[in-house]
Amino acid sequence: DAGVIQSPRHEVTEMGQEVTLRCKPISGHDYLFWYRQTMMRGLELLIYFNNNVPIDDSGMPEDRFSAKMPNASFSTLKIQPSEPRDSAVYFCASSFLFGGTEAFFGQGTRLTVV
Amino acid sequence: QQQVKQSPQSLIVQKGGISIINCAYENTAFDYFPWYQQFPGKGPALLIAIRPDVSEKKEGRFTISFNKSAKQFSLHIMDSQPGDSATYFCAASISGGAQKLVFGQGTRLTINP
Numbered sequence: 102d103a104g105v106i107q108s109p110r111h112e113v114t115e116m117g118q119e120v121t122l123r124c125k126p127i128s129g130h131d132y133l134f135w136y137r138q139t140m141m142r143g144l145e146l147l148i149y150f151n152n153n154v155p156i157d158d159s160g161m162p163e164d165r166f167s168a169k170m171p172n173a174s175f176s177t178l179k180i181q182p183s184e185p186r187d188s189a190v191y192f193c194a195s196s197f198l199f200g201g202t203e204a205f206f207g208q209g210t211r212l213t214v215v
Numbered sequence: 216q217q218q219v220k221q222s223p224q225s226l227i228v229q230k231g232g233i234s235i236i237n238c239a240y241e242n243t244a245f246d247y248f249p250w251y252q253q254f255p256g257k258g259p260a261l262l263i264a265i266r267p268d269v270s271e272k273k274e275g276r277f278t279i280s281f282n283k284s285a286k287q288f289s290l291h292i293m294d295s296q297p298g299d300s301a302t303y304f305c306a307a308s309i310s311g312g313a314q315k316l317v318f319g320q321g322t323r324l325t326i327n328p
Contacts, residue, residue, distance in 0.1 A: 132314060144304060144318040192258050196313040204313035206258030
């Protein structure tokens, strides 16, 4: 398996634009997580899904952020409209339901909002 | 109460030395404590993990020490090597697994040759 695949690796966008980050979890994994990493706040869990259903979105910072998982092999994190303070590295991770003690992270998307 | 506090923020160790990173938590419901290692440009990867029913776990040069009464745990890297230079994150969860991990702020470790 190629691991968790995220795209794009880098995204530069102007303030006010819509940004969509994409994630393909490891095949067979039941959980999918979206994290944000910044120098100030470290790694924060934004939202996670179990079997494509959002379980906890309490980490989503504002209504400008939304996430979907239309099927077991694809998820998106959308920011609309984007703001400079959204600049961060966004990670997607996945894990098994049973015995799932390891979250496997993708390589991340570095988002810069100018 | 959901926080995990990690120290130091950065650490420089000579090759062959022992690297020690500490974490403290408040929530006694945490029941799973992993350490993740992150290299520049990569996502974090699980290094080693412990549950509160044991006080120590060792895997190769990496050891977790866990003090339940003090609500503290630490990572020890023996015989530190330049290839160990990375950012290390402690984490905790109440799910017994990877769900809803709460991460520490991270420690940037540099091993000088």
